[in-house]
Amino acid sequence: MGMDVRVNLYRDQDADKKPISADKVPISADKKPIKGADKSLSVNENKVLEYLQSNQAITNKLVQELCGIKDTASKNLPRRMVEKELLIAVGEKKFREYRLKL
Numbered sequence: 001m002g003m004d005v006r007v008n009l010y011r012d013q014d015a016d017k018k019p020i021s022a023d024k025v026p027i028s029a030d031k032k033p034i035k036g037a038d039k040s041l042s043v044n045e046n047k048v049l050e051y052l053q054s055n056q057a058i059t060n061k062l063v064q065e066l067c068g069i070k071d072t073a074s075k076n077l078p079r080r081m082v083e084k085e086l087l088i089a090v091g092e093k094k095f096r097e098y099r100l101k102l
Contacts, residue, residue, distance in 0.1 A: 041086075044063075044067040044069065044077055045077065045080075045081055045086070047066055047067055048063060048066065048067070048077065048078065048081065048087075048098075049086065049100070051066055052087075052098075052099070052100045053100075056099065057090070057097040057098060057099045058078070058097065058098050058099075059096070059097050059098075060074045060075050060078065060096070061074070063077055063078055078098045081098070082098070085101055086100070086101060087099060087100060087101055088100075088101050
């Protein structure tokens, strides 16, 4: 009544030594460079600078949404950019916003 079927699959001995065709293509090949991006800056720092090229200011909340990062990181990112003298901070505490340094 019942039939049991067993299938054994064997891996080629040299299969692990051969690169897969996808290994030959760099991962970043599909990403477009950000216009005017600085190589020494992080991806998120470049996103903030790109945003500020077309907008007057950015807040921590906007940084969080733009970069897809958590609250603490969205506070630290602009603070580091101020230390690098890329941005200036305007305002106090929750009303603080960041602008491009002229």
